[in-house]
Amino acid sequence: MALQAAGLAVRWITGGGAAVEAHSLLQENVGPTNVEDLATFIETIGPSRDDRAMTRMLCAFDDSGVLAVVVGARLGRLNAAMLLYSAVRKDMRRRGVYSALRARVVDALRGEDGRPLDYIISELEPEGILWRHYRQRWDAWIVPCEYRVPNTQGLTPKPLDLVIVPVEQRPGLGEIAEIVREVYEGVYRLVPADSSDEYLSVVQSIRIDGPETVA
Numbered sequence: 001m002a003l004q005a006a007g008l009a010v011r012w013i014t015g016g017g018a019a020v021e022a023h024s025l026l027q028e029n030v031g032p033t034n035v036e037d038l039a040t041f042i043e044t045i046g047p048s049r050d051d052r053a054m055t056r057m058l059c060a061f062d063d064s065g066v067l068a069v070v071v072g073a074r075l076g077r078l079n080a081a082m083l084l085y086s087a088v089r090k091d092m093r094r095r096g097v098y099s100a101l102r103a104r105v106v107d108a109l110r111g112e113d114g115r116p117l118d119y120i121i122s123e124l125e126p127e128g129i130l131w132r133h134y135r136q137r138w139d140a141w142i143v144p145c146e147y148r149v150p151n152t153q154g155l156t157p158k159p160l161d162l163v164i165v166p167v168e169q170r171p172g173l174g175e176i177a178e179i180v181r182e183v184y185e186g187v188y189r190l191v192p193a194d195s196s197d198e199y200l201s202v203v204q205s206i207r208i209d210g211p212e213t214v215a
């Protein structure tokens with residue numbers, strides 16, 4: 001879908017009223033307990049983040065304001081990016097808006113660092129819309145561990161699948177603990193991650209002797 005051809009404006013947002021609108025859209029569509037509070041959200045998407053998680057937020061607009069948002073981050077210590085949030089207003093779904101925004105965010109994150117982008121990380125509800133799409137469309141790998149969102153930034157801790165879409169290559173089992181650390185420290189800003197009970201329990205649950213691919 002060509003977003004502009006559909007009459008939608010698309011802009012990178014790093015703060016201001018559009019960022020507040022994007023936060024509301026996420027709260028409405030993803031659920032308030034699954035979105036960080038507004039203060040940390042503004043910090044997350046702001047231009048002044050450190051080089052451990054360089055965040056980009058792309059929004060689509062119509063005359064009534066922000067109707068879709070995709071947020072991703074380049075993880076500075078890995079050849080990896082993470083998709084943090086996505087939402088499309090109900091009346092605009094199933095038209096490829098998410099797919100178009102996601103593609104542009106991934107392109108921007110690919111070019112962020114002058115380094116290869118090996119894979120893209122997401123935290124997804126098992127069997128949810130995007131989980132199925134990622135499995136079918138992107139041959140996504142469900143990391144073999146009991147992954148949990150930590151108790152921080154106003155989020156409700158909960159189990160989700162840690163899902164990896166290979167771009168150049170998939171990480172090995174031996175890299176999972178480092179990936180979880182980068183997510184907890186870079187994205188959730190829990191430094192050091194070892195001080196988080198959720199982090200310790202996720203790392204202990206990694207099944208490194210399990211199969212390489214989990215169907």
Ligand SMILES: CC(C)(COP(=O)(O)OP(=O)(O)OC[C@H]1O[C@@H](n2cnc3c(N)ncnc32)[C@H](O)[C@@H]1OP(=O)(O)O)[C@@H](O)C(=O)NCCC(=O)NCCS
Binds near residue numbers: 092098
């Ligand atoms: C998930 C969401 C962002 C998708 O937005 P969208 O613009 O409708 O997505 P697209 O039109 O680009 O569709 C992408 C693919 O997702 C899948 N998909 C999207 N909506 C679907 C639905 N209702 N049922 C089944 N599959 C669906 C399809 O595989 C689709 O590809 P296809 O059209 O080629 O078959 C949107 O449904 C949404 O905002 N949901 C609520 C918030 C949420 O769950 N966010 C993700 C977690 S952060």
